[in-house]
Amino acid sequence: MAKILLLEDEADLRSEVVDFLCNEGHQVSEAGDVATFMPLIDAADIAIIDVGLPDGNGFSVAANLRKSHPRIGIIMLTARGSVDDKIIGLRGGADQYLVKPIRFTELAAYITAMARRVAPDNWRLNLIERRLHAPGGQAESMSSQEMSLLELLARNSGRVVDRPAIAKAFGADWLDYDERHLDQLVSRLRRRWQSATGFKLPLRTEHGQGYSFSVEIQVQ
Template sequence: MALLALLEDETDLREELEAHLSASGHTVLTAGSIADFELAAAGARLDIAIIDRGLPDGDGIAVAESLRRNSPTTGIILLTARGSVDDKIAGLQGGADHYLVKPVKLPELSAHVAALLRRLPAGWRLVAHECCLYAPDNAKLVLSNREFDFLALLARGGSRVVTRREVVEAFGEDWFSYDLRRLDTLVSRLRRRCREEAGHELPIRTEHGRGYLTAELIESV
């Protein structure tokens, strides 16, 4: 699974590509203009962006250049009707990893996406709209709402220790009456589920007497 952004102004093609990529297991953010793309992708850690060039509010190369500056690990595929050698050179020099000329076969596009994903760095990702945690190898752990809230709080804390009191109060509970054994059980169960269902140790470290912190970066998507 990867987080993809698709910037294509032709509605039918955009919907076809989105359906195909979603069926392949990816999460796809879509936009029909540069302005909509910037809004949809704001704050997201994109794995791959698939970008048309001829857009109603500009050239997709400008989007590729901006992405390459601001998000150097994002893979970029330009998918466009402009197929001259000069166009391809401009696209690749502008930051694209791959330059595909329309019409493109869907399996070919999938192959390019897969090729990019094989070499892109990956990490732990907390995906809000799926309420899931993804391991670096894309193994998926479906979370309860409380498990998600716990991990989201720690992800926001970064390398800082998040105290047990902070966790309890983030749950909307009263610190003085809350039974901390409930929190211990939640964390223990989450560790076990991560091992059994995702095949990884949960990237959370317990600081005894203090609280919890992330042992590895968890990015919120």
């Protein structure tokens, strides 16, 4: 999980990117202009910056940001796809340069790689405390079934865990198990986590299959 600040003046695209990144488990703030963006930057691990802005130039914003915040991750997001523009962006301080229309999966991959440098803390599941810890320091106590679910997902990082396997982890026979109990468990956990922390839990529903935890999680 990374703290991301998005500077994009296209409201529809900004909303799509914010929703996607939140669903990936990141904390996301947004701005439609430089004046709104600058006061928020100190809290960010990664900045995603559009080039064409109503009150400034994204290249200049990135260059100034690199000087003032040398450790921050910077991704340029722009319709300007020429080689010269890309060189200007990368030489000016950007780590990555993405041309619109963007592929969200590609954006997510760059953020994951960048977060290893700028937000190195991991999600942690403490089996003794029965608590889930987020990289930002937030933590919540888990029920026994929530712990069983999260431990199973954590030990299968990067893979979808199907519903029969989850039922087995609960000590239930899949043939007799009511799937609605699992869906209700996940729904309650997501609501409680967001209410307590203010951001979404990266627990992803894989429709027709099961569930996965969309970021790396360490079991302690």
